[in-house]
Amino acid sequence: MKFSALLTSAGINVAVCVVCVSLYSILRKQPMNWSVYFGRRLSQESPRRSHSVCFQRFIPSPSWILKAWETPEAEILAVGGLDAVVFLRIILFSLRIFSVAAFMGIFLVLPVNYHGQEMHQDRIQSESLEVFTIGNVKLGSKWLWAHCLALYIISFTACLLLYFEYNSIANMRLAHIRTSLPNPRHFSVLVRAIPWSPEESYSDSLKKVFKKYHGANYLGHQMVYHRGTVQKLLTETWKLCKMLSSDKVRDRLNILQCTLCSSTSDSFRVLSDEPESMNGKSPSREREISSNAKETPAAFVFFKTRYAADIAANVILSTNPMSWVTNYAPEPHDVYWSNLSIPFGQLWLRKIITLLAAIVFMFLFLIPVTFVQGLTQLDQLQYSLPFLRGILKEKYMNQLVTGYLPSVILLLFLYTVPPTMMFFAVIEGSISRSGRKRSACHKILYFTIWNVFFVNILSGSVLRQLDALSTPKEIPTQLARAVPAQATFFMTYVLTSGWASLSSELMQPMVLIWNWFKRVILRQKDDMVPYSFPYHTEVPRVLLLGFIGFIFSVLAPLIVLLLLVYFFLAYLVYRNQILNVYITKYESGGLLWPTVHKTLVFSLVFMQITALCVFGLKNSKSAVSFTIPLVVCTMLFNEYCRQRFYPIFKNTSAQILIEMDQEDERSGRMEQIHQDLQKAYNQITLKSQDLHKPTQLSRPSPTRSDERRIGPERDQGS
Numbered sequence: 001m002k003f004s005a006l007l008t009s010a011g012i013n014v015a016v017c018v019v020c021v022s023l024y025s026i027l028r029k030q031p032m033n034w035s036v037y038f039g040r041r042l043s044q045e046s047p048r049r050s051h052s053v054c055f056q057r058f059i060p061s062p063s064w065i066l067k068a069w070e071t072p073e074a075e076i077l078a079v080g081g082l083d084a085v086v087f088l089r090i091i092l093f094s095l096r097i098f099s100v101a102a103f104m105g106i107f108l109v110l111p112v113n114y115h116g117q118e119m120h121q122d123r124i125q126s127e128s129l130e131v132f133t134i135g136n137v138k139l140g141s142k143w144l145w146a147h148c149l150a151l152y153i154i155s156f157t158a159c160l161l162l163y164f165e166y167n168s169i170a171n172m173r174l175a176h177i178r179t180s181l182p183n184p185r186h187f188s189v190l191v192r193a194i195p196w197s198p199e200e201s202y203s204d205s206l207k208k209v210f211k212k213y214h215g216a217n218y219l220g221h222q223m224v225y226h227r228g229t230v231q232k233l234l235t236e237t238w239k240l241c242k243m244l245s246s247d248k249v250r251d252r253l254n255i256l257q258c259t260l261c262s263s264t265s266d267s268f269r270v271l272s273d274e275p276e277s278m279n280g281k282s283p284s285r286e287r288e289i290s291s292n293a294k295e296t297p298a299a300f301v302f303f304k305t306r307y308a309a310d311i312a313a314n315v316i317l318s319t320n321p322m323s324w325v326t327n328y329a330p331e332p333h334d335v336y337w338s339n340l341s342i343p344f345g346q347l348w349l350r351k352i353i354t355l356l357a358a359i360v361f362m363f364l365f366l367i368p369v370t371f372v373q374g375l376t377q378l379d380q381l382q383y384s385l386p387f388l389r390g391i392l393k394e395k396y397m398n399q400l401v402t403g404y405l406p407s408v409i410l411l412l413f414l415y416t417v418p419p420t421m422m423f424f425a426v427i428e429g430s431i432s433r434s435g436r437k438r439s440a441c442h443k444i445l446y447f448t449i450w451n452v453f454f455v456n457i458l459s460g461s462v463l464r465q466l467d468a469l470s471t472p473k474e475i476p477t478q479l480a481r482a483v484p485a486q487a488t489f490f491m492t493y494v495l496t497s498g499w500a501s502l503s504s505e506l507m508q509p510m511v512l513i514w515n516w517f518k519r520v521i522l523r524q525k526d527d528m529v530p531y532s533f534p535y536h537t538e539v540p541r542v543l544l545l546g547f548i549g550f551i552f553s554v555l556a557p558l559i560v561l562l563l564l565v566y567f568f569l570a571y572l573v574y575r576n577q578i579l580n581v582y583i584t585k586y587e588s589g590g591l592l593w594p595t596v597h598k599t600l601v602f603s604l605v606f607m608q609i610t611a612l613c614v615f616g617l618k619n620s621k622s623a624v625s626f627t628i629p630l631v632v633c634t635m636l637f638n639e640y641c642r643q644r645f646y647p648i649f650k651n652t653s654a655q656i657l658i659e660m661d662q663e664d665e666r667s668g669r670m671e672q673i674h675q676d677l678q679k680a681y682n683q684i685t686l687k688s689q690d691l692h693k694p695t696q697l698s699r700p701s702p703t704r705s706d707e708r709r710i711g712p713e714r715d716q717g718s
Contacts, residue, residue, distance in 0.1 A: 001551045006129060006488070006492065008329075008388070009491075009492045009495050009496070010495055010562075012498060013495045013499045013500055014499075016499075017139075017499050017502070017569075018498070020503035020504075020506060020507050021060075021503070021506065022060040023507065024037075024064075024506050024507055025060040025061050025062070025063075025064065026057070026058055026059070026060055027507075027512070028064070029056075029057040029058075030057065032515070032516075033512065033515065035515060035528040035530075036252040036508055036511050036512050036515050036528065036581075037508070037580060037581060038580050038581070039528065039529075039530030039531070039580075039581050039582070039583065040530055040579070040580060040581055040582055041077070041579075042530070043530050043583055044583075050377065064576055065432060065572055067576070067579070068572045068573075068575040068579065069572060069575075070578040071575060071579060073085060073088075075579075076088065076278070076575065076578060076579070077172075079578060079579055079584075080533070080578040080579075080582070080584055081584045081586060081587045082172060082173065082176050082587065082588075082589055082590045083533075083535065083584075083588055083589075083590060083591075083592060084533065084578045084584070085172065085590075086169055086531075086590045086592050086593050086596070087487065087535065087538070087539065087574065087592065088545070088571065088574060088575060088578075089165055089168075089169065090539070090542055090546075090596055090622060091542060091567050091570050091571045091574065092571065093161055093162070093165055093600075093708050094542070094545075094546050094549070094563070094567045094648055095564070095567045095571065096161055097154070097157060097158050097161055097561050097566060098549055098553070098563050098564050098567065099564065100102070100153065100154060100157045101154050101549070101553040101557070101560045102557070102560045102561055102564055104150040104153055104154060104553075104557075105150065105521055105553060105554070105557025105558075105560050106557060106561070108146050108149070108150055109134075109146055109147055109150050109554060109557050110132060110558070112141075112143045112144075112146045113131070113132055113133055113134055113136050113137060113146070113556075113557075114131055114132060114136065116131075116134075116136040116137035116138055116141060116143070117246075124372045129487065129488040129491070129556075129558070130484075130485065130487075130488070132482050132556060132557075132558050133484040133485075133487050133555055134147060134555045134614055134618075135481070135484040135485060135554040137618060139618055139619050140618065140619045141618065141620070142619055144615060144620040144623045145537050145622070145623065147554050147555075147611065147623070148318075148611075148615070148622075148623045148626050148627065150553075150554050151554050151607070151608065151611050151627065152626075152630060153631065154550075154553055154554070154559055154607075155604055155607075155608065155630055155634060158550075158600070158604055159634065159637050160599060161602070162597060162601070162637075162641070163637075163641065165593075165597075166460050166593070166645045167599055168458040168639055169590055169593045170645045170648045170649070172590065173411040173589050173590045173648060173649065174653075174656065175593075176587075176589050176647065177589065177652060177656055178656055178659075178660070182664065182669065183331060183672050183674070184302075184329075184331070184332055184346055184677055184680035184681065185328070185329045185330060185331045185332070185334075186309065186660075187219075187302055187303050187304075187305070187306060187309050187673065187677055188300050188301065188302055188303070188309060188329035188658075188677070188680070188681065189300070189301045189303070189309050189312045189313045189323065189326050189327070189328070189329055190298070190299075190300055190301075190326070190327045190328070190329040190330070190340075190431065191206065191221075191298065191299050191300075191301050191325070191326055192297065192325045192327070192344045193297055193298075193322060193323045193324065193325045193342075193343075193344035193345070194206055194297040194298065194299065194323070194324065195297075195323050195324070196297065201295060201605075202295045202296070202297055202299070203221070203223050203295060203299070206223075206299050206301070207221065208222055209317070209324065210301055213317065214303070214308065214312055217303045217304045217305060217308035217312075218302075218303065218304075219302040219677060220301075220302045220678060221299045221300060221301045221302060221676070222294050222299060222300045222302075222678075222680075222681045222682070222683075223296070223298075223299045224295075224296045224299055224300070224337070224340045224341065224683065225294060225295060225683055226294050226295075226296045226341040227294065227426055227583050240634055270718060292538060296340065296341045297343070297344075298340045298341070300329055300681040302674075302678070302680075304577070304670075304674065305657075305661040306653060306657040306658075306660055306661050307657040307658050307661055310651075310652060310654070310657055311314050312326055313326050313327060313328045313329075314326075314651070320440050322344065322345060326480070327431070329681075330431060330432035330433075330434070330435070330586075331432075331586050331587075332680050332681055333585065333586060334432045334433050334585070334586040335431065335432060335433075335681070336426075336430055336431055336432055336433050336435075336436060337683060338433055339426070339429050340431060342429050346429070347428075347429045350427060350428050350429050351428055351429075353427070354424040354425075354427050354428045354663070357424060357427075358421070358424060358443060358447065361420060361447075362447060362450065362451060365413070365417075365447075365451050365455075366451075366455060368409065368410065368413040369410065369451060369455045369456060370695075388408045390447075393536070400418045406509055408496055410452070410493065410497075411493075411496055411497050411500070411501075414448070414452070414497075417444055417448065418440065418444055418534075418536060420442045421440045421443040421447065421536075422436070422437075422440045422536065424440070424443060425437075425439035425440040425443065431669075432588050433585070433586065434588050437536040438536070438588070438591065438592070438595075439534055440536040441535060441536040441539050441540060441592075442595065444537065444540040445539070445540040445543060445544070445595075445599065448540050448541075448544045449543075449547060450543055451454075451578045452493070453490075453542060453544075453547065453548065453551075456481065456486060456489060456490075457482050457483060457486050458482070476488060480610070480613035480616070480617040481617065483551065483555060483610055483614070484555045484556060484614065487555065487556035487558075487559060488551050490548050490552065490559060491556075491558065491559050491562060493548070494545060494548065494559060494562045494563055494566060495562060497541070497545070498541075498545055498562070498563070498566035498570075499565070499569070500568055501541065502566070502570055503575075504575070505538075505573055505577065506573050506577075508581070508660045511528065513557065514528075515528055530581070530582065530583045531582065532582055532583060532584065532586075533577070533578065533582040533584075535592065539592060539595075539596070542570065542604075543568060543596065543599045543600070545563060545567075546563075546599075546600065546603060547599070547602075547603040547606075548563075549563045549606050550603040550604060550606070551603070551606065551610055552608065554607070554611055555610070555611070555614065590649070591649055594646055594649050597638075598638070601634065601637075601638040601641075604634050605631060605634050605635065608627055608630050608631045608634065609629060609631060612624055612627040612628065612631070616626060637712055
């Protein structure tokens, strides 16, 4: 690929970003779009809306950028929780390490790459991008010490930054646990695989066993029911009553009756408020449904203290590990109820099935990847499709097809991956919504790293030389040649998948179109329900781009400049979205970071191994000998972090739990906590609340900046 093709791709993506950012700064000022761009703040504050026409509403302004930049991390923590802070820390870490990599690459590595061959250099615009990679350095060059030095500096800086980040986030997690409000999940344990007995029910068996082994701390339990058709009727009832309880419809139906809810129109008013069970009452409807429901071999068991619940969750209760299985309970609104009825013995089979399905999906994805790589190789494309030869002779079409189109097509196919992996996570049997998202996040991460990086490397370079792979010894050599050769494709991928995806995240095009459709076509004036941050899609995207950046930071440093722009824009865009758009439905307490740390260390090690293979290909024995200790040291660093910090994310220390229990005893809150536990995991009530309104965690009181008006009037200075 020519350098001019990269400039064409960059120009297109810059133009798209500028247009989208300008449109966003205008659209966010229109009152009808506030539910799209200020969903979180609308759900938590009472706005004073102004529909007056103002000239400033139609002029782009950068005020949202200043607000996103100036907001302190403490406010991000109060608004989005620790998970949001951890996600932004990933981007901040990437900014820091790639700033170092860019400095080393531009001033040390890039000149060596460009002047690696003793040949006449053309104008930079006419140069092939391969002259900026390590592939342009001649065999046995003494200047490869520059690449080795850059590799050492980047690796040691990355490890140092990772240590400080792991330590900081671990301390933030401990502080989050200490200062968190009393939560039912702290006192609850989920018990599954309760053995069936013909003499007594699941509930009686559970009560007998836990009184026997945890008698001093056992408080009570709540069975999980499988209601089938009854639950479907209840769901439809709540949906119908919610629709009929809206102001517009209620005014027209004051004299109508709803046999599903009650006999008078007043029932619409009752059901539009909080359910009775939220006020400590138990409606007869819930008792009737529970009495007719079928118990499943699963239950939530409540304990008097946090420490007792933690002990029960980690102790094997039976000599048969497949029965009386105990786990930490999710938060009440985080429970994925439909998966609790899955027999525990099926889970291992479901995991195998989802693994096989993911592998099949991975092989099916080879088709679009191979097609995309065909577009980057015009000689093969013209040979296979002779009718394109005339079109591809045009300079602009050549640059468009090789520099922009491949990454766009790959990006479109990648949009099918998140919903597919989310479906696999549901089939796998996740018991919580947050667990389902974490499982989908892991699957998407592994899938994208394999298919976007490794498959593109193989299909783009190695498969062209199958005749050279007759012996296994040639595989490392060919891979060492393949990685630098594919740097040009990944530069365009960063531009398209990175820069363009941020424009889409900012604009929210699908949500915006649906909002307009509701208001203009359906004539519905109610605001859209805000949704939670899509960690399962955004975390893999950020980590994948970081992985690509590490691999090519020494081999092809031009890509680092593109990544720096992406991470800087991502820092602003995601802070803005967390502050204004997304709500926090549940909090994992930063459980994402161990996965992030392992992925970043894997990126470091693979960067070092790739560089080692390239040094061997370039016949530089000294560079190879200096790189091997670096790989060993990085692995030892990862093992130290795993021993030092990972237990904090896996379990909660007994010291913290006992101190929190003692504090609640001294303050007199423990009795009220025990009373609230009896209704915390009411399956019917929680289902109804999920339909009635979005759930949120208890948060600290809003900061002074959150008490101002909602909407872009603040941006306009009015």
